[in-house]
Amino acid sequence: MGDVIYLEDDADPYSDEPKPKADVMTISGIDAMALREFVCHVNIRCYDERFKDRGMMKSRALRDQLDRMREILHTLLDYPRFEPFYYSSPPNDMPADQAELQLIAALADRSEVQFHSVGIYLAPDSIPVGTLEIAVDDETGEACGIVSLRGMTSAAIWTKAGASLDDTIKTFVDAIPIDDEDGVEPSA
Numbered sequence: 001m002g003d004v005i006y007l008e009d010d011a012d013p014y015s016d017e018p019k020p021k022a023d024v025m026t027i028s029g030i031d032a033m034a035l036r037e038f039v040c041h042v043n044i045r046c047y048d049e050r051f052k053d054r055g056m057m058k059s060r061a062l063r064d065q066l067d068r069m070r071e072i073l074h075t076l077l078d079y080p081r082f083e084p085f086y087y088s089s090p091p092n093d094m095p096a097d098q099a100e101l102q103l104i105a106a107l108a109d110r111s112e113v114q115f116h117s118v119g120i121y122l123a124p125d126s127i128p129v130g131t132l133e134i135a136v137d138d139e140t141g142e143a144c145g146i147v148s149l150r151g152m153t154s155a156a157i158w159t160k161a162g163a164s165l166d167d168t169i170k171t172f173v174d175a176i177p178i179d180d181e182d183g184v185e186p187s188a
Contacts, residue, residue, distance in 0.1 A: 032073070035072075035073065035076075039069045039070065042066065043066055044087065046058070046062070055092060055118060057089075057119060058128075063126070082123075084123060088118040088132060089119040089121065091117070091118045091134075091165055091166075092116065092118070093115070094115040094117040094133065096115050098117075100133055100146045100153065102146055102155070103115075103135060103145075103146045106156035110135075112137070112138070113135040115133070116136070117133050117134075118169055119131055120149065120176070129149055129150055130147060130149035131148050132146070132169065132172050132173065133148075134146075134168065134172065136165065136168060138161075142159070142160060143160075143168045143171075144156050147172065149176065159172070
């Protein structure tokens with residue numbers, strides 16, 4: 001295809017949207033990489049709707065726009081094949097009374113724990129697949145979490161807390177197997 005992009009000729013002349021300056025445009029390799037970096041940033045870091053009142057997710061409109069940008073980028077760049085992986089949204093503080101009962105039961109003999117909730121997404125397509133509820137006990141340096149993924153909920157799992165909350169969350173998210181078709185629970 002080379003470095004030529006053909007634009008569709010159905011732009012509304014009365015729209016306030018920007019209009020192409022020419023029917024055929026070129027883009028440099030550096031510009032294509034900059035566009036790719038921006039799409040990757042939006043793909044992982046941008047959300048525009050609430051997910052079960054606890055986290056954030058991408059709306060259908062935003063996912064459609066990302067799909068369109070990926071189509072354009074696939075005509076410009078030769079992509080390597082990426083294996084899917086899970087990642088999480090930024091953590092939200094959560095009141096203890098909103099946590100899963102199993103998580104609360106696992107903390108029955110603990111006091112002064114902090115509860116957090118994060119959305120779990122499947123990359124590279126940023127598909128929301130579940131949530132992680134985590135309780136961190138700073139006094140003992142331990143964390144307990146429950147993963148709810150695709151309609152299944154794990155047991156409450158204890159692990160050593162990381163150096164930061166993000167590290168602790170990453171420990172739980174990284175423990176989720178990608179091929180969870182066998183109903184395997186994550187283990188931190």
